[in-house]
Amino acid sequence: MAKVSFENNMENLEKIVAELEKGDLNLDESISKFEEGIKISKECNKMLEEAEKKITILLEKDGEFKEESFSAEN
Secondary structure (H helix, E strand, O other), X not given: OOOOOHHHHHHHHHHXXXXXXXXXXXXXXXXXXXXXXXXXXXXXXXXXXXXXXXXXXEEEEOOEEEEEEOOOOO
């Protein structure tokens, strides 16, 4: 199974939200779409966490560059 990109996941999530907001789905279809949306949302969150782990910042200290892990708290 091919991995879906973050951007494609976001597009799919936006389509699901639009369908749910429209209000044309019956209860079972709405629940199914909601479950699918939650699954996509969790996958996007996982992708963002993985990307955050890969980010590094180069800081110049005393004329040398030092590589440090990215922290969202900085």
